[in-house]
Amino acid sequence: MKRTIQLGQDLPILGSDVVASGPYHAIACDSKGCTSTAFQVLPSSPARLSFLVHPSRVPVSAANAINATALVFDRFHNTVLAPTTVEFHFSSEGATAYTRSLTTLRGIAWLRVGSTSKQGPLRVVASVGETAEPRVIQQVASEACGLRMQAISLPRSVTLQTDPIRDCSGNPLPDGTVVSFTKIDDAGRSTVDIPIKKGVATTQFSVSGRARISLACGVVLGNEISIGGPRR
Amino acid sequence: MTQRPHILRCLGLLVLACLTLVSYSDFSASSVHASSLPRVTLNAESIGPRPIEHRTGETVTRDYAQAWQDLAESLDANRTDLLDDYFTGEARSRLTQRISEQQKIGLRTRYVDHGHQVKAVFYSPDGGEMQLEDQAQIEVQVLDGQNTIHITNSSHKYLVLMTPGADRWYVRSLEPVPDDAF
Numbered sequence: 001m002k003r004t005i006q007l008g009q010d011l012p013i014l015g016s017d018v019v020a021s022g023p024y025h026a027i028a029c030d031s032k033g034c035t036s037t038a039f040q041v042l043p044s045s046p047a048r049l050s051f052l053v054h055p056s057r058v059p060v061s062a063a064n065a066i067n068a069t070a071l072v073f074d075r076f077h078n079t080v081l082a083p084t085t086v087e088f089h090f091s092s093e094g095a096t097a098y099t100r101s102l103t104t105l106r107g108i109a110w111l112r113v114g115s116t117s118k119q120g121p122l123r124v125v126a127s128v129g130e131t132a133e134p135r136v137i138q139q140v141a142s143e144a145c146g147l148r149m150q151a152i153s154l155p156r157s158v159t160l161q162t163d164p165i166r167d168c169s170g171n172p173l174p175d176g177t178v179v180s181f182t183k184i185d186d187a188g189r190s191t192v193d194i195p196i197k198k199g200v201a202t203t204q205f206s207v208s209g210r211a212r213i214s215l216a217c218g219v220v221l222g223n224e225i226s227i228g229g230p231r232r
Numbered sequence: 233m234t235q236r237p238h239i240l241r242c243l244g245l246l247v248l249a250c251l252t253l254v255s256y257s258d259f260s261a262s263s264v265h266a267s268s269l270p271r272v273t274l275n276a277e278s279i280g281p282r283p284i285e286h287r288t289g290e291t292v293t294r295d296y297a298q299a300w301q302d303l304a305e306s307l308d309a310n311r312t313d314l315l316d317d318y319f320t321g322e323a324r325s326r327l328t329q330r331i332s333e334q335q336k337i338g339l340r341t342r343y344v345d346h347g348h349q350v351k352a353v354f355y356s357p358d359g360g361e362m363q364l365e366d367q368a369q370i371e372v373q374v375l376d377g378q379n380t381i382h383i384t385n386s387s388h389k390y391l392v393l394m395t396p397g398a399d400r401w402y403v404r405s406l407e408p409v410p411d412d413a414f
Contacts, residue, residue: 021409
């Protein structure tokens, strides 16, 4: 800003003219030259939060899988350098809600927590005074646990169906998750990928002679079934 | 008699010559100095909670130097378009506003950059934000038309927030802080 002034008069500076914190220089010039003085504008009180939570989806019961970082600003978006307490509140259906309080360092507070054992939304709210920023993380079922299938043998084929597929905490794996059935028989090796539908995966193989059929979902192996005679 | 006071943000500066990577000895310290870029030395010994990868350190150092070069050119020429490559968010908004104000009152700011000692102090676990403390030696010249009305040559401290983009790190926040801030 630039103003023409009269000597001997006060020079009011509006707050709206110095919304950015930091050092300023006031330079006064006349026909003989210029002179200057410096002054410092400090951040105001905490009024804004920038809150980042990662990831947006996380498997259940995963230790230290959730990162939350809060940056504290005043209402003019200057970083609040003074140590400030930020509260992080975690809540989800079927789990006990809890709060962690942290003090900022250079305007930043962060923490790492694990997910709960129940799938569903986990609500995370960071707050400073009256300012609160909510975020939601989707907790999804983890890897399959106790993966098993049943077989119904027909004259030249076999129908396979898994038991309801759940993780070790009892959360059903979402429909669309791929399950792989692999058959090895006299005709060779054959694998088919089937998405889970209504909690189970179903497929049918034609069988030539004796066959061995195995099951996998992600990194988890299920049971193995032999059909058409004793296993070699 | 009348006086014309000018109130100016005291930000950074620079000027140098050819692009040369001086040293990338390890993860904790890297520097960039080119004839056209300001000298930036990055120390990441105390960074946390995530350690900085070697390549990330190089990139941050180079991009921060580029940002300062663009900042100096944009404030000297009063061109906001020069901020497009390495600034984003609040940093870009504030510099754009500052250039707009300079244009309005016929001022320019020239930075002569004597180098930045940058300490990386925070790198978020997900790699989404990095906070830097910059101690810069900068000569700041304020020009009213063709007349230099103010010169300071001193140390300036900045608190910087950088965030990664597709192919570079952007300066998202660049705040001058008091001498005792760090």
